Amino acid sequence: MRVGVVGATGLVGMEMVRLVRERIGLPASSFLAFASDASRGRTLDYGPEQVSLSVFDAGDVGGGDYLLGATGAEVAGVWVPAAVERGAVVIDNSSRFRMDEGVPLVVPEVNLATIPAGCRLIANPNCSTIQLVVVLAPLAKAFGIEWAAVSTYQSVSGAGSRALVELERQEAGLSDAPEEGWFHRNVLTSIGGLDGDLYCEEEVKLARETGRIIGAGFPVFPACARVPVAVGHLESVTVRFDEPVGREGVLGVLRNADGVSLSEDGAAPRSIQGTSEVFVGRVRQSPVDSRTVQMWITADNVRKGAALNAVQILESLLGRSD
Ligand SMILES: NC(=O)c1ccc[n+]([C@@H]2O[C@H](COP(=O)([O-])OP(=O)(O)OC[C@H]3O[C@@H](n4cnc5c(N)ncnc54)[C@H](OP(=O)(O)O)[C@@H]3O)[C@@H](O)[C@H]2O)c1
Numbered sequence: 155m156r157v158g159v160v161g162a163t164g165l166v167g168m169e170m171v172r173l174v175r176e177r178i179g180l181p182a183s184s185f186l187a188f189a190s191d192a193s194r195g196r197t198l199d200y201g202p203e204q205v206s207l208s209v210f211d212a213g214d215v216g217g218g219d220y221l222l223g224a225t226g227a228e229v230a231g232v233w234v235p236a237a238v239e240r241g242a243v244v245i246d247n248s249s250r251f252r253m254d255e256g257v258p259l260v261v262p263e264v265n266l267a268t269i270p271a272g273c274r275l276i277a278n279p280n281c282s283t284i285q286l287v288v289v290l291a292p293l294a295k296a297f298g299i300e301w302a303a304v305s306t307y308q309s310v311s312g313a314g315s316r317a318l319v320e321l322e323r324q325e326a327g328l329s330d331a332p333e334e335g336w337f338h339r340n341v342l343t344s345i346g347g348l349d350g351d352l353y354c355e356e357e358v359k360l361a362r363e364t365g366r367i368i369g370a371g372f373p374v375f376p377a378c379a380r381v382p383v384a385v386g387h388l389e390s391v392t393v394r395f396d397e398p399v400g401r402e403g404v405l406g407v408l409r410n411a412d413g414v415s416l417s418e419d420g421a422a423p424r425s426i427q428g429t430s431e432v433f434v435g436r437v438r439q440s441p442v443d444s445r446t447v448q449m450w451i452t453a454d455n456v457r458k459g460a461a462l463n464a465v466q467i468l469e470s471l472l473g474r475s476d
Pocket residue numbers: 160161162163164165166167188189190191192193210212223224225226227229247248249279280281311312313314315316455456459460
């Protein structure tokens with residue numbers, strides 16, 4: 155069995171490579187790494203060993219029984235169907251297939267069971283969606299949710315390695331980009347282009363993907379912002395339940411929720427880079443509405459919000475007998 159990471163030189167791809175080695179424990183001889191022509195000739199650390207990067211032309215990534223995709227949506231739209239066609243199983247991180255009927259959109263803690271036997275293409279949700287549904291799904295199952303309002307504070311790594319390098323250049327005073335739209339010293343009040351109703355792309359993804367995964371039919375009111383932080387997405391979440399659940403009801407469910415690290419007394423940790431859990435903190439009962447509870451949710455967007463989700467799915471597929 156051979157496993158490959160496509161887009162292995164990117165932020166998500168590099169984390170996938172680390173996790174495949176650490177968690178799946180594949181020898182280097184069974185591991186493949188793919189990137190664009192820009193990476194031709196490079197090698198990649200695979201634990202103590204080095205693996206060569208294969209440059210793939212958009213049409214064909216070649217070998218690999220299981221491929222983890224960490225390229226943008228446009229590139230994925232070309233190589234993923236070709237890989238599936240030749241018999242590979244693909245777990246793709248891009249937005250390209252997330253809303254396609256027949257492609258399961260999976261967060262392992264929530265809906266692994268939606269992957270049918272023999273499935274060859276599985277989509278990973280957006281980073282802001284993953285950390286949200288890990289928390290909202292068990293709450294929706296326990297109590298029923300009328301609506302959720304979600305304001306995000308998303309780090310620059312969510313926009314990929316080039317954006318992160320640009321943030322560092324701006325911080326060091328080395329950037330020659332026009333200051334308008336800078337990450338540094340700014341909170342940008344939209345992520346991606348705006349639609350006719352002035353919702354940005356990230357907000358539309360968050361609302362639609364949450365609905366597709368939880369399937370609870372409740373509306374999500376999203377507001378997404380980019381903050382000048384390297385790694386980690388923070389979400390302020392206000393949930394109106396169908397009944398007066400209270401802080402204790404929420405804590406009771408989240409204490410036992412898969413993948414959740416709950417801070418009962420205070421805020422979530424300040425530094426979450428390199429962590430694998432979704433952290434929930436400052437759960438508080440609204441003083442003005444008995445059915446409303448507020449909380450902070452935070453996670454490492456590159457690890458839990460992308461690479462780890464895909465590797466968890468891979469682990470579950472490898473453990474299956476179909
Ligand atoms: N960053 C996050 O927090 C996050 C979270 C959830 C989902 N995602 C999604 O995950 C995907 C990867 O994100 P990222 O942040 O890791 O991006 P990134 O750092 O920009 O990496 C992109 C990767 O794609 C490769 N690539 C680009 N153009 C290519 C081409 N024409 N042919 C082959 N390979 C090509 C790059 O290879 P070269 O280095 O050779 O150019 C690189 O390995 C995106 O779809 C993104 O939306 C990201």
